[in-house]
Amino acid sequence: MDWMPLASTAAGAVIALSGTLLVDLRRDRDTRSRDRGQDAWQNSIDFALALDSAPSYLRDVAQDRTDATNLHQAAGRALVQARLYQARERLLMSAPPDLVTSGEEAFRRLIGIRDAIRGG
Numbered sequence: 001m002d003w004m005p006l007a008s009t010a011a012g013a014v015i016a017l018s019g020t021l022l023v024d025l026r027r028d029r030d031t032r033s034r035d036r037g038q039d040a041w042q043n044s045i046d047f048a049l050a051l052d053s054a055p056s057y058l059r060d061v062a063q064d065r066t067d068a069t070n071l072h073q074a075a076g077r078a079l080v081q082a083r084l085y086q087a088r089e090r091l092l093m094s095a096p097p098d099l100v101t102s103g104e105e106a107f108r109r110l111i112g113i114r115d116a117i118r119g120g
Helices: 004-063 068-081 084-094 097-118
Strands: none
Touching: 004 068, 004 084, 004 097, 068 084, 068 097, 084 097
16 A cells, blocks of 8 residues: 555645644734724724813813812712723723823823812
8 A cells, every 4th residue: 555645645734734724823913913003093092082071071060169069079070971081091001101101191180180170
């Protein structure tokens, strides 16, 4: 019995399967990289939109000073309504360090405005 055709068929199958696996691994890696980039971009946009809307919520709280005890809670709720905390957490997880540093500085300044409103 001649084993050469069987061995060459088995070797060809191994080569074909390994090539297919390598192509799939490469495609999956590219897809994950693209998805991470899109997520980081969307998280950055969400944070920027939250930073944009939070001052208007805080302004509304500052103008409506009907109840001084409620002012403290209302100022905190304003940032929750703007979805600032959620957007910040997602930005911290997905953005590059220089963007996180800038975002955190903007967040701290907005917290300062919130604290000033809480103080009256």
